[in-house]
Amino acid sequence: MPSTVTVFGAYGHTGRFVVAELVRRGWTPILSGRNESQLHDLAAGYPGLAVRPATVDDPDALDRALAGSVAVINAAGPFGDTVPALVEAALRAGIHYVDVAAEVEVVAKTVATYQDRAAAAGIVLAPAVAFYGGLGDLLASAAVGDLPAVDEIHLAFALDSWIPTPGTRKAGVASRGRRNGKRLVYTGGELVLRDDAAPTAEWTFPAPFGKQTVVGDFTTADSVTIPSHLKTGALHSYMTPDALRDLASTDETPPQPADEFGRSAQQFLVEVVVRAGDTERRAVAAGRDIYAVTAPIVVEVLSHITSGTQAGLHTAGRIADPAEVLRALLPVHLDLLEIDGR
Numbered sequence: 264m265p266s267t268v269t270v271f272g273a274y275g276h277t278g279r280f281v282v283a284e285l286v287r288r289g290w291t292p293i294l295s296g297r298n299e300s301q302l303h304d305l306a307a308g309y310p311g312l313a314v315r316p317a318t319v320d321d322p323d324a325l326d327r328a329l330a331g332s333v334a335v336i337n338a339a340g341p342f343g344d345t346v347p348a349l350v351e352a353a354l355r356a357g358i359h360y361v362d363v364a365a366e367v368e369v370v371a372k373t374v375a376t377y378q379d380r381a382a383a384a385g386i387v388l389a390p391a392v393a394f395y396g397g398l399g400d401l402l403a404s405a406a407v408g409d410l411p412a413v414d415e416i417h418l419a420f421a422l423d424s425w426i427p428t429p430g431t432r433k434a435g436v437a438s439r440g441r442r443n444g445k446r447l448v449y450t451g452g453e454l455v456l457r458d459d460a461a462p463t464a465e466w467t468f469p470a471p472f473g474k475q476t477v478v479g480d481f482t483t484a485d486s487v488t489i490p491s492h493l494k495t496g497a498l499h500s501y502m503t504p505d506a507l508r509d510l511a512s513t514d515e516t517p518p519q520p521a522d523e524f525g526r527s528a529q530q531f532l533v534e535v536v537v538r539a540g541d542t543e544r545r546a547v548a549a550g551r552d553i554y555a556v557t558a559p560i561v562v563e564v565l566s567h568i569t570s571g572t573q574a575g576l577h578t579a580g581r582i583a584d585p586a587e588v589l590r591a592l593l594p595v596h597l598d599l600l601e602i603d604g605r
């Protein structure tokens with residue numbers, strides 16, 4: 264049942280999509296974040312919604328921001344700066360915590376740090392419930408289905424462009440700082456730093472992307488969320504090169520709205536192939552705007568969490584039937600969804 268939920272980072276690019284989707288689905292968001300005037304500007308478009316400013320170094324203000332909510336959605340990143348304070352506030356309040364972090368090391372630390380405390384507090388703690396960390400995990404979980412273990416999971420992203428938000432740029436700077444010029448690779452069941460060049464591979468996506476030379480070892484939050492609950496011998500990830508060229512651009516113009524939902528024109532396609540012996544299964548989803556699609560993913564997962572998921576730390580693919588979660592995104596939020604055998 265929709266209820267009251269606090270959105271921290273509510274006036275950010277992604278936070279605004281989250282607030283709009285919550286309202287569309289009948290939830291009552293409490294608008295929180297560190298800039299009071301930005302919160303009031305946002306609230307002007309939503310008469311009646313509460314504004315509760317808070318900063319990560321003020322636990323009392325965070326407690327006030329979370330009071331009366333069943334959950335907090337943390338959309339404020341770089342997440343290395345916000346996760347500890349917001350998770351601690353959720354634990355104090357005894358309410359669920361969901362974030363949209365993309366920073367791989369931060370998501371790995373969240374998983375490693377809070378598993379036991381979330382379970383003991385009787386709350387669900389769900390990191391990276393978003394395009395990265397969430398959609399791939401849902402597709403991989405749906406494709407794996409009833410297989411107890413698989414030999415390989417391949418996760419391939421196709422983006423026709425990637426105009427990053429300021430938050431993505433800052434998260435990139437924070438991640439590069441942590442990696443000391445090296446690249447992060449998931450291999451042998453762990454994340455390691457390497458200084459060799461990323462490999463390339465050929466991948467044939469469904470139309471309109473088709474056959475592409477993709478960059479391998481494109482390590483995302485999915486390299487934490489997927490192996491946190493799916494047994495796989497290997498996880499390989501790939502990205503189309505155009506998106507990486509865009510990401511490296513010095514043009515800081517943020518994504519521009521191009522439809523009635525405020526989505527940009529960016530097209531995405533995510534394809535997962537899992538192999539177990541002779542069995543191969545595939546799941547694919549496509550849609551528009553990786554920031555915008557994060558909102559329905561997080562709100563759909565939240566609705567399952569508040570309907571009675573067992574307490575503990577869970578990723579998007581583990582919280583409910585992943586195929587059901589994905590199908591709920593059709594037809595508005597996904598243009599294409601195919602899951603072998605489902």
Ligand SMILES: NC(=O)c1ccc[n+]([C@@H]2O[C@H](COP(=O)([O-])OP(=O)(O)OC[C@H]3O[C@@H](n4cnc5c(N)ncnc54)[C@H](OP(=O)(O)O)[C@@H]3O)[C@@H](O)[C@H]2O)c1
Binds near residue numbers: 557
């Ligand atoms: N996993 C995914 O697929 C996915 C999808 C979407 C977004 N994200 C991540 O979400 C984050 C936000 O992205 P965005 O697109 O919304 O960027 P954005 O438009 O720049 O918004 C960032 C928001 O976070 C707030 N914030 C940042 N640091 C904060 C801090 N220390 N304390 C309080 N608030 C803070 C900002 O407030 P100020 O304006 O006051 O700084 C702003 O409200 C990024 O890290 C991005 O990578 C991930």
